[in-house]
Amino acid sequence: MLKKITFFFSHSKQVFPFISTHSYTRQLTSSSYPPNPPSLNTLISSGNLNYALLEMALQGCEMGFRDYDTILNECVSKRAFREGQRVHAHMIKTNYQSPVYLRTRLIVFYTKCERLEDARRVLDEMPERNVVSWTAMISGYSKRGYDSQALNLFVQMLRSGTAPNTFTFATVLTSCTGAFGFDHGSQIHSLIVKCLFESHIYVGSSLLDMYAKAGKIHESRGVFEGLPERDVVSCTAIISGYAQLGLDEEALGLFRRLQREGMTYNYVTYASVLTALSGLAAFEHGRQVHNYVLRYEVPSYVVLQNSLIDMYSKCGNLTYSRRIFDTMSERTVISWNAMLVGYSKHGKGRKVFELFELMKEENKVRPDSITLLAVLSGCSHGGLENRGLEIFDEMMGRIDGVEPTIEHYGCIVDLLGRAGQVEKALEFIKQMPFEPTVAIWGSLLGACRVHLNVDIGEFVGTQLLEIEPENAGNYVILSNLYAAAGKWEDVQRIREMMKEKAVIKEPGRSWTELDQTLHTFYASDRTHPRKEEVFGKVRDLSARFKEAGYVPDLSCVLYDLDEEQKERILLGHSEKLALAFGLINTPEGKPIRVMKNLRICIDCHNFAKFVSMVYEREVSLRDKSRFHHIIRGVCSCGDYW
DNA sequence: GTAGGGTTAG
Incomplete structure (x- = not known):
């Protein structure tokens, strides 16, 4: 199939008008000494908070609504926690009867200073509340990620008989994430409809975002299309x-x-x-x-x-x-992570390690859970097993460190498996404080295939097929393992099971970029306008590579067919079509880049190696989880993925 | 005094 992405930035002048930045300096002229001492409000608005507070204390000030309002506003904008706290204390000491308005300001002040408990205390002690005070507190919870607290408070608000406004809905919807996000979100949607807020731009965008995050893109689009502006x-x-x-x-x-x-x-x-x-x-x-x-x-x-x-x-x-x-x-933890993940996916373990050392040395940004995942997976794929294990141990031992999650344990299973220590990996799984997931069993099964450990592979494969019988990929790997060990009866048995239970979720798809157009190929594609030429090229390549030693790996085909038909299916794999297309359309010596939506199959991986050897081309293949950079028949993944 | 979208992994 030919998919052209039109050159959508071509009208740059209208689309991206040049943005000039004007800077100007305003000269502040110093005035003569004021004839009268400055008022409290002047001090506050001149930004001299401490001086203002001092005045307040010295004068044993009779503070009024306006004074408190101004000074709290200043404390909020400066996130001045200590000062704001003193203002709050002053209110209590002087027995000032704060109106709802000022108490709400205090809630906002405390939430902005990340003191949610203090904010909540103010709310709980309010003699009366209004929609703004409820919403301010809900917003505080939402912004800090305390979603269940936000939702609970929203429910309390409804029970109290206070009607939510557009601010409340826009806020509370941002807390509708995770496992129950859609349930809560769609109930709130009903309320929004009842209140006639569905077309409100803030409520609407929060609503469509909630649906999109729940994976309900059609509902999301529906809300978007229904927005009047x-x-x-x-x-x-x-x-x-x-x-x-x-x-x-x-x-x-x-x-x-x-x-x-x-x-x-x-x-x-x-x-x-x-x-x-x-x-x-x-x-x-x-x-x-x-x-x-x-x-x-x-x-x-x-x-x-x-x-x-x-x-x-x-x-x-x-x-x-x-x-x-x-x-x-300036770099955030995301900058470091993005770079580390990049090196890791490209199989550059040493680079991962070096950059991680640099990160620790600079000591400006604290590594988080994703950093550690990238580093562990980088060590695993870069042959730095011992380093990986050291980092994991260090992580486990530190109080201020990153709390290891199931994914981190998964990296260690992968690391041990990849290093050929399949038994040790199995032991490690048994001792984990988590139930093993399909990803963890899958990783170990892959290790069993590469290191030909049929006993453990059988055990792991059985676990996997029980938990996830619908995933066709598991049958393929187990069958590959049996085939590699020459256990043909088992291959046959797995094939029968697969026919009965498995669902192939997503069709294989590969694409390559040529002249700013993405050319997409599906398995045995009959839709691409140049399909005949491409199929012909794949057949030629196969014949040529066979002379150089290529043997099609028929174990990658699980259909019950004769050998010739199996080979035809293998030659129709989308990666091969995209590779052939790349070879036809790019000049000699130019690297070929192909992307695939699923994991690459063993036979195609091998085929790509022959492309790199016979044509002396660098092949870069990005599959679902990593890069395969193949130069002269050697892949950066070390034939393990 | 209260509001909506974003970047890393899976």
């Missing part, structure tokens, strides 16, 4: 909804449509567009976005740089990623 946030929310679900082409298509319709965008929109481009590995398009972003320096520039690091890495160009990383004036 659109703005940058609602447009970005729907685009990012598609992108985050991996519906990259849809995200870009919608972006183009909205762009034609005159949508405005900002750095968040760019970040979402980059996510979609990364998914497609659309290098040239990504580079264009980079060009525009360079002119779009905003305070959140670091977010965009993080997206760019990731985009270049997912497009196979780590050099560009590192260049951005090195020139950043």
Whole structure:
């Protein structure tokens, strides 16, 4: 199938008007000494909080509503916790009867200073509350990620008979995430409809985002299309909804449509567009976005740089990623993680380790759970088993360190399995404080296949088929293992089981970029306009490679067919079609880049090695989880993935 | 006095 992404940044002048930054300095003229001592409000608004507080104390001040209001406002904007606390104490000491308005300010003050318990105490002690005080507290919980507290408080608010307003709904919907997000969110949606707020732009964008995050993209789109007006946030929310679900082409298509319709965008929109481009590995398009972003320096520039690091890495160009990383004036933990993950997925274990050391040395940003995942997986794939184990032990032993999750344990299973220590990996699984997941069994099964451990492989495979009988991939790996061990009866048995139970979820799809167009191929594709030419090329390649020693791995086909038919199926694999297409259309010596939506099969991996040897081409193949850089028949993955 | 979208992994 031919999918062309139109060159959607071609009208740069209208689309991205040049943004000039004006800076001007305002000379503050110093006035003569004031004839009268400054009033409390003047002191506060001049920003001299401490002086204001001192005045307050010295005068044993009779503070009024306006004084408290102004000073608390100042404390909120400066996040001045100690000072605000003193103001609160002053209110209590002088027995000031705060109105709802000021108590709400106190709630906001405490939530902004991340003192949720203090904020809640203020709310709980209020003699009367209104919708704003409830919403301020709900918002405090939501922003800090205390979703269940936010939802509980929302329910309490409803029970108290206070009607939510648009602020409340827009806020509380952001806490509808995770396992029950959709249940809560759709109930709240009903309330919104009843209150006639469905068309409200803030409520609507929060609502469509809730649906998108729950994976209900049709509902999300429905809300979006029903909005009477659109703005940058609602447009970005729907685009990012598609992108985050991996519906990259849809995200870009919608972006183009909205762009034609005159949508405005900002750095968040760019970040979402980059996510979609990364998914497609659309290098040239990504580079264009980079060009525009360079002119779009905003305070959140670091977010965009993080997206760019990731985009270049997912497009196979780590050099560009590192260049951005090195020139950043400020780095967040995400910047480090994006770079570390990049090295790790490209199989560059030593680079991962070096960068991690640099991160610790710089000591500006604390490693988090994702950092450790990247480092452990990098060590595992880069042959640095001992380093990986050391880091894991260190992590377990430290109080201030990262709490190990099941994923971290999974990395260690992978690391041991990859190093050939299959028994040790099994022991490790048995001692974990977690129930093993399908990912963990799957990783060990892969190790059993590579290291030909049929006994453990059988045990692991059986566990896996029980937990996840519908996943066709598990049958394939187990069958590969039996085939490699020459146990043909078992291969037959697995094939029968698969026919009975397995569901092939997603069809294999590969694509390659040529002249800013993505050419997509499905297995045994009959839709691409140049299919005859491509199939012919694959057949030629196969014949040529056989002379050089290529033997088709028929164990990758689980259908009950004769050998000739099996070979025909193998030759129709989408990766081979995309590789052949790349060979036809690119000049000699140019690296070939192919992307695949699933994991690459053993036979195609081997086929790609022959492409690299016979044609002396570098082949870069990105599958679902990692890169395979193949040079002269040797793959960066070390034949283990 | 209260509000919506974003970047790393899976």
